Amino acid sequence: xxxxxxxxxxxxxxxxxxxxxxxxxxxxxxxxxxxxxxxxxxxxxxx
Amino acid sequence: xxxxxxxxxxxxxxxxxxxxxxxxxxxxxxxxxxxxxxxxxxxxxxxxxxxxxxxxxxxxxxxxxxxxxxxxxxxxxxxxxxxxxxxxxxxxxxxxxxxxxxxxxxxxxxxxxxxxxxxxxxxxxxxxxxxxxxxxxxxxxxxxxxxxxxxxxxxxxxxxxxxxxxxxxxxxxxxxxxxxxxxxxxxxxxxxxxxxxxxxxxxxxxxxxxxxxxxxxxxxxxxxxxxxxxxx
Numbered sequence: 001x002x003x004x005x006x007x008x009x010x011x012x013x014x015x016x017x018x019x020x021x022x023x024x025x026x027x028x029x030x031x032x033x034x035x036x037x038x039x040x041x042x043x044x045x046x047x
Numbered sequence: 048x049x050x051x052x053x054x055x056x057x058x059x060x061x062x063x064x065x066x067x068x069x070x071x072x073x074x075x076x077x078x079x080x081x082x083x084x085x086x087x088x089x090x091x092x093x094x095x096x097x098x099x100x101x102x103x104x105x106x107x108x109x110x111x112x113x114x115x116x117x118x119x120x121x122x123x124x125x126x127x128x129x130x131x132x133x134x135x136x137x138x139x140x141x142x143x144x145x146x147x148x149x150x151x152x153x154x155x156x157x158x159x160x161x162x163x164x165x166x167x168x169x170x171x172x173x174x175x176x177x178x179x180x181x182x183x184x185x186x187x188x189x190x191x192x193x194x195x196x197x198x199x200x201x202x203x204x205x206x207x208x209x210x211x212x213x214x215x216x217x218x219x220x221x222x223x224x225x226x227x228x229x230x231x232x233x234x235x236x237x238x239x240x241x242x243x244x245x246x247x248x249x250x251x252x253x254x255x256x257x258x259x260x261x262x263x264x265x266x267x268x269x270x271x272x273x274x275x276x277x278x279x
Contacts, residue, residue, distance in 0.1 A: 014066045021062055025055055032263050038270055 050255065058252040064245045065094035074239055081239045092150050094245060098253035100143040100168075104210055105257060106136030107175070111203040114196035124269055126192035129199060130182065131264040135257060137175050144168050155220050164221035167209040174202050 005012060070080045070088055083090045113129035116122075147165070148158045159165060178198055185191040218225050238246065 010067060014063065017062050017066060018059065021058055025058075028259060028263060029051065031267075032259075035263060035266055035270070039266070042270060042273060 051259075054252060054255045054259070057248060058256065061094060061245060061249045061252050065091055065249060068241075068245070074241075077241060080242045083238075086154060089150060089153050092146060094249045096143060096146040096150060097246070098249050099139045099146060100210070101250060102253055102257045103136050103140040103143055103171075104206060105254065106132045106139060106261070107203055107206050109261065110136060110199050114199040117192055117196045118200075121189075123188055123192060123272070124265075126188075126196065127268045127272065128261075128265045129196060131268055132261055133175060133178055133199060135260055135264060137172075137179070139257070140168065140172055140175065144172065151220075162221055163217040163219040163224060164214040167213050171206065171209045174205060178202060 064078075068078045068080050070082055070090060072082050074081050080090070110129045110132035113125045113132060117125040117129060144165075147168070151160070151162070151165070152158045155162075178195060181198055182191055182195050185194055214221055215223055216225055
């Protein structure tokens with residue numbers, strides 16, 4: 001097991017980097033969506 | 048919507064290519080990266096370190112442009128845009144410092160040794176850190192916006208010197224410094240074509256990511272201000 005990890009260290013790095021990127025993307029995506037909903041709501045309130 | 052998918056795919060590809068493509072002495076296949084003397088395997092961090100520094104510059108530039116726009120039009124939304132750009136610029140400036148520091152540990156042997164490049168980015172962090180101190184110290188939206196716009200414009204005057212000029216005219220360890228044997232600007236040094244393609248794709252992906260982050264950032268801030276006014 002240890003040997004597997006030390007030989008494939010770069011792939012472990014890749015997996016972690018991809019997980020972080022997926023997390024950032026998902027967070028921004030959902031934030032954008034919720035923001036749009038609030039923007040539409042507040043527009044309705046104002047007019 | 049389509050550009051979000053594009054960004055997702057592009058960044059994923061950049062991560063996969065940048066991290067897993069092997070670095071070999073004599074590139075044979077299309078995916079081989081050349082060995083850069085002195086950098087070896089460490090060279091891969093270039094796909095993440097340079098874009099963060101690049102984004103810090105772009106973000107500070109956007110902050111300045113919107114500060115100028117605020118001073119001309121006196122629209123508080125422009126001030127919010129400038130502020131958010133400066134915030135994101137600060138984040139990426141810190142990221143550039145951290146990734147550079149990690150790189151320095153493995154390439155030069157120590158996390159921090161006051162290389163001209165390290166000193167200049169430290170000064171830049173201090174200058175832009177002061178912008179946030181200034182903003183939090185002033186009451187009143189208009190006054191705060193005007194003061195921070197003026198400060199932001201003056202602060203940006205130093206950016207070209209600290210990022211592009213000072214580290215190039217002084218001797219140092221960072222690629223591109225005055226006694227660098229690789230010569231030429233940082234981007235061109237000993238990269239082969241596929242490495243350059245991944246590098247530029249990385250710059251594009253990070254730039255799109257910046258504009259998205261900025262967009263979400265200032266929109267939420269504008270909504271927050273609007274709601275706060277309604278409540279008061």
